[in-house]
Amino acid sequence: MRVVVDFDLCESNAICMAVAPEVFEVRDDDFLYVLDDHPDESLRDKVEEAVRRCPKQAISIEED
Amino acid sequence: MRTIVVVGASLAGVRAAATLRAKGFDGRLVLVGDEQHEPYDRPPLSKQFLAGEWDAGRVTLPDATPASLDVERHRGTRAVTLDVADRRVDLDDGEQIRFDGLVVATGATPRRLPSQPELPGVHVLRTLDDALALRADLERTPGRVVVVGAGFIGAEVAATCRGRGLPVTLVEALPLPLARVLGETVGRVVAAVHSDHGVDLRLGVGVEGFVGTGRVEGLRLGDGTSVRADVVVVGIGVAPTTGWLEGSGLRLADGVVCDPSCVAADGIVAAGDVARWAHPRYGSIRVEHWENAIAQGEHAAARLLAGSGPGEPFSPVPWFWSDQYDRKLQAVGRPSAGDEVVVVDGSLAERRFVALYGRDGVVQGAVGMNRPSAVVRWRDRLAEPVGWDEAVAGATPGRRG
Ligand SMILES: Cc1cc2nc3c(=O)[nH]c(=O)nc-3n(C[C@H](O)[C@H](O)[C@H](O)COP(=O)(O)OP(=O)(O)OC[C@H]3O[C@@H](n4cnc5c(N)ncnc54)[C@H](O)[C@@H]3O)c2cc1C
Ligand code: SF4
Numbered sequence: 001m002r003v004v005v006d007f008d009l010c011e012s013n014a015i016c017m018a019v020a021p022e023v024f025e026v027r028d029d030d031f032l033y034v035l036d037d038h039p040d041e042s043l044r045d046k047v048e049e050a051v052r053r054c055p056k057q058a059i060s061i062e063e064d
Numbered sequence: 065m066r067t068i069v070v071v072g073a074s075l076a077g078v079r080a081a082a083t084l085r086a087k088g089f090d091g092r093l094v095l096v097g098d099e100q101h102e103p104y105d106r107p108p109l110s111k112q113f114l115a116g117e118w119d120a121g122r123v124t125l126p127d128a129t130p131a132s133l134d135v136e137r138h139r140g141t142r143a144v145t146l147d148v149a150d151r152r153v154d155l156d157d158g159e160q161i162r163f164d165g166l167v168v169a170t171g172a173t174p175r176r177l178p179s180q181p182e183l184p185g186v187h188v189l190r191t192l193d194d195a196l197a198l199r200a201d202l203e204r205t206p207g208r209v210v211v212v213g214a215g216f217i218g219a220e221v222a223a224t225c226r227g228r229g230l231p232v233t234l235v236e237a238l239p240l241p242l243a244r245v246l247g248e249t250v251g252r253v254v255a256a257v258h259s260d261h262g263v264d265l266r267l268g269v270g271v272e273g274f275v276g277t278g279r280v281e282g283l284r285l286g287d288g289t290s291v292r293a294d295v296v297v298v299g300i301g302v303a304p305t306t307g308w309l310e311g312s313g314l315r316l317a318d319g320v321v322c323d324p325s326c327v328a329a330d331g332i333v334a335a336g337d338v339a340r341w342a343h344p345r346y347g348s349i350r351v352e353h354w355e356n357a358i359a360q361g362e363h364a365a366a367r368l369l370a371g372s373g374p375g376e377p378f379s380p381v382p383w384f385w386s387d388q389y390d391r392k393l394q395a396v397g398r399p400s401a402g403d404e405v406v407v408v409d410g411s412l413a414e415r416r417f418v419a420l421y422g423r424d425g426v427v428q429g430a431v432g433m434n435r436p437s438a439v440v441r442w443r444d445r446l447a448e449p450v451g452w453d454e455a456v457a458g459a460t461p462g463r464r465g
Contacts, residue, residue, distance in 0.1 A: 011387075011392070012392075012436050012437075013385050013392065013394065013436050014436040014437045014439070014440040015355065015383070015440070017437065017440055018383075018440045018443055018444065025437075026436055026437040026440070027437065028437065030434065030436065030437075052079075052358065053355060053358065055105075055107060055354060055355070055385070057126055
């Protein structure tokens with residue numbers, strides 16, 4: 001899976017980071033960084049939860 | 065279970081329905097909602113949608129389409145009666161549905177002022193229809209906007225209307241904006257942010273009455289003054305939508321009263337703004353936040369499928385955000401007005417900070433302005449009780465993250 005964030009939509013509220021800190025990090029500059037855009041399958045549940053929790057619908061998963 | 069009925073086709077109800085399917089429920093799933101629109105998202109209604117940046121198509125909820133969920137959808141249909149003993153919901157189109165499981169997700173309804181007339185130009189903001197009407201009115205009558213109530217919705221509407229270049233008066237009965245939830249320290253910062261953006265703040269004053277006959281022309285305030293108004297938005301909070309449950313046999317007390325696992329009665333769960341449940345740490349609470357509606361919708365659906373027995377408690381650390389101008393307020397936990405408040409990160413003067421809220425020697429919550437990652441880290445920490453002294457000592461004021 002590939003994690004894609006639409007940075008035009010993202011408002012850096014860090015909810016995804018709360019759900020999946022292995023994949024998402026909002027740093028002190030208030031920008032979101034995707035730490036791992038090809039996370040291991042074991043993280044799929046967490047990433048899917050982050051997709052649902054993002055208030056801006058900014059995260060999507062593409063299958064590769 | 066053969067039939068599950070979900071009443072309320074919005075955030076909590078749609079998440080509950082999707083979760084029921086995701087967890088393998090393959091019986092009859094009925095989704096009843098009294099709005100005509102496809103399920104949509106409310107937070108943009110006071111922000112991007114009201115600003116005119118987004119159109120109505122952008123606020124639709126993802127995964128809400130009946131086809132993907134295989135639900136029997138009753139749109140524009142109100143549930144009027146619940147009979148707990150008979151396990152039956154009656155709809156306003158005359159249909160009666162017997163159920164094995166029920167999810168109550170009817171959300172909340174705006175409160176109105178005792179003196180509030182049905183007068184053109186006077187608005188509340190809860191639904192997409194409300195937002196369409198308000199936005200059209202602002203476009204047709206771009207004059208002075210008076211917002212009554214400086215809670216989150218009122219403060220956001222004031223900010224968005226300033227963004228539209230309209231003159232705004234914000235009337236609040238309490239001495240400061242957001243003071244009921246966030247107390248004075250943060251309330252003062254929010255007040256300063258609004259006055260810097262040119263909002264005419266009338267604090268500590270109530271509304272006596274409305275002026276105007278064919279259309280609203282102004283408001284009379286409790287201090288004897290009046291304000292002229294072309295458009296009035298009343299944002300004085302919401303009440304859980306439980307009217308249809310009176311006499312049903314469910315216990316109602318500012319919400320549908322549930323056990324720690326969101327069960328209101330055998331085979332009946334509640335979620336979202338309408339649900340009051342016994343949170344293992346915070347006691348009996350009801351949470352009116354976006355993320356809670358999702359998480360509780362998911363929890364309640366799973367709980368329903370789990371059947372009898374005590375069930376897993378629903379024990380989140382509540383989280384919400386509010387956007388006003390370029391400031392992003394976020395709060396976690398249960399901060400309240402009477403708490404001791406200490407800034408542990410950034411500063412009030414910069415309007416970029418994290419403030420901790422403490423009571424009884426324990427951190428109750430954290431509130432941040434433009435510090436999203438720090439707030440989320442506090443949310444993590446607050447999953448377990450954190451001692452006040454330890455928290456304040458460990459975080460030096462002024463330190464940056
Ligand atoms: C303008 C606005 C801005 C917001 N901004 C934020 C924000 O920035 N951050 C945040 O955390 N939260 C925000 N919120 C709060 C958030 O939107 C709510 O917490 C969330 O919508 C609650 O979802 P819910 O499904 O419980 O209830 P609701 O969204 O209220 O949905 C309940 C649904 O049930 C329907 N219904 C009611 N009674 C019946 C009946 N008898 N029969 C059939 N249908 C019925 C209603 O019409 C409605 O469609 C905002 C809310 C508004 C209105
Ligand atoms: S949850 Fe969504 S909006 Fe928030 S930081 Fe993550 S991607 Fe951005």
